[in-house]
Amino acid sequence: MNIKQAGEAAGLPAKTIRYYEEVGLIRPLRGANGYRHFRESDVHKLGFLGRARALGFTIEDCRLLLSLYEDKTRASSEVKAIASRHLAQISHKIAELRAMEATLSHLVSCCAGDARPDCPILGDLAPPPNQPA
Amino acid sequence: MNIKQAGEAAGLPAKTIRYYEEVGLIRPLRGANGYRHFRESDVHKLGFLGRARALGFTIEDCRLLLSLYEDKTRASSEVKAIASRHLAQISHKIAELRAMEATLSHLVSCCAGDARPDCPILGDLAPPPNQPA
DNA sequence: CTTGACCTTCCTGTGACTGGAAGCCTTATC
DNA sequence: GATAAGGCTTCCAGTCACAGGAAGGTCAAG
Numbered sequence: 001m002n003i004k005q006a007g008e009a010a011g012l013p014a015k016t017i018r019y020y021e022e023v024g025l026i027r028p029l030r031g032a033n034g035y036r037h038f039r040e041s042d043v044h045k046l047g048f049l050g051r052a053r054a055l056g057f058t059i060e061d062c063r064l065l066l067s068l069y070e071d072k073t074r075a076s077s078e079v080k081a082i083a084s085r086h087l088a089q090i091s092h093k094i095a096e097l098r099a100m101e102a103t104l105s106h107l108v109s110c111c112a113g114d115a116r117p118d119c120p121i122l123g124d125l126a127p128p129p130n131q132p133a
Numbered sequence: 134m135n136i137k138q139a140g141e142a143a144g145l146p147a148k149t150i151r152y153y154e155e156v157g158l159i160r161p162l163r164g165a166n167g168y169r170h171f172r173e174s175d176v177h178k179l180g181f182l183g184r185a186r187a188l189g190f191t192i193e194d195c196r197l198l199l200s201l202y203e204d205k206t207r208a209s210s211e212v213k214a215i216a217s218r219h220l221a222q223i224s225h226k227i228a229e230l231r232a233m234e235a236t237l238s239h240l241v242s243c244c245a246g247d248a249r250p251d252c253p254i255l256g257d258l259a260p261p262p263n264q265p266a
Numbered sequence: 267c268t269t270g271a272c273c274t275t276c277c278t279g280t281g282a283c284t285g286g287a288a289g290c291c292t293t294a295t296c
Numbered sequence: 297g298a299t300a301a302g303g304c305t306t307c308c309a310g311t312c313a314c315a316g317g318a319a320g321g322t323c324a325a326g
Binding site (some may be wrong): 010044047048051052054055056065068069071072073074075076077079080081083084086087090091093094097098100101103104105107108111112113114115116117118119121122124125126127 | 177180181184185187188189198201202204205206207208209210212213214216217219220223224226227230231233234236237238240241244245246247248249250251252254255257258259260
Binding site (some may be wrong): 002004014018033034035036 | 274
């Protein structure tokens with residue numbers, strides 16, 4: 001199987017697959033013409049990687065998860081630790097974004113959005129005037 | 134005022150201020166020794182930029198917002214349009230992250246996290262076996 | 267034999283910085 | 297005057313996970 005078919009089977013663009021090989025996540029065979037040859041197991045790994053990436057795991061986490069996936073003697077606690085850490089980061093990011101969203105939606109709703117220059121959004125971004133003691 | 138004081142006044146690291154000058158967001162004066170000299174108006178702009186960035190606006194949005202901020206004949210609708218577009222992007226991102234969070238938290242809660250190898254997290258990441266028609 | 271669709275590698279760019287090296291300037295101290 | 301600390305300058309590399317594109321080799325069909 002060449003790179004394009006492998007990509008279609010795994011739902012990943014060829015560029016991404018080449019990148020995954022470059023960083024050592026997969027090691028497809030090579031034909032005499034230099035073309036990469038993907039076995040079922042490679043496509044399987046690519047599918048794994050695609051799903052892990054879709055859940056937001058970094059490439060390094062994917063590397064760890066993949067090695068645990070292939071280690072049949074792993075402890076599930078190791079997997080859980082990685083996922084929990086990642087989950088915490090996602091939750092943290094959501095909290096940040098929700099704070100931004102709250103501020104912005106308030107400002108947007110307060111802005112007339114007409115031809116006049118008065119604008120609470122800019123008013124909020126502007127630094128406060130010097131406050132003498 | 135030199136770059137460090139300006140940074141402290143605006144709440145930004147010196148590196149960031151140099152970067153903002155490089156991309157043309159600010160144009161501080163230069164002394165005979167080559168040092169940047171920050172006026173009150175520069176520090177004012179830096180504060181504006183810091184707040185806009187804290188709300189997640191891109192540098193290019195900041196550039197637009199800053200020009201609108203300084204254009205006293207602006208229409209608030211222009212500002213509102215930028216902010217609304219950004220707000221939509223944030224909401225979209227939040228939705229993506231929440232979907233990840235939901236999936237991950239479910240998987241994490243299902244994982245025993247002990248010394249055994251069985252792990253629903255890896256089970257979910259693994260591709261489904263071939264399904265013959 | 268040519269065309270078109272593949273494949274290869276290599277280089278560049280993304281966004282918004284951050285870290286670090288090498289070197290000049292200033293201020294304080296001795 | 298010498299020196300050391302700290303601040304300033306520029307420039308380069310690295311971040312993260314690719315995407316776009318150039319230049320060129322390969323393969324199957326007609």
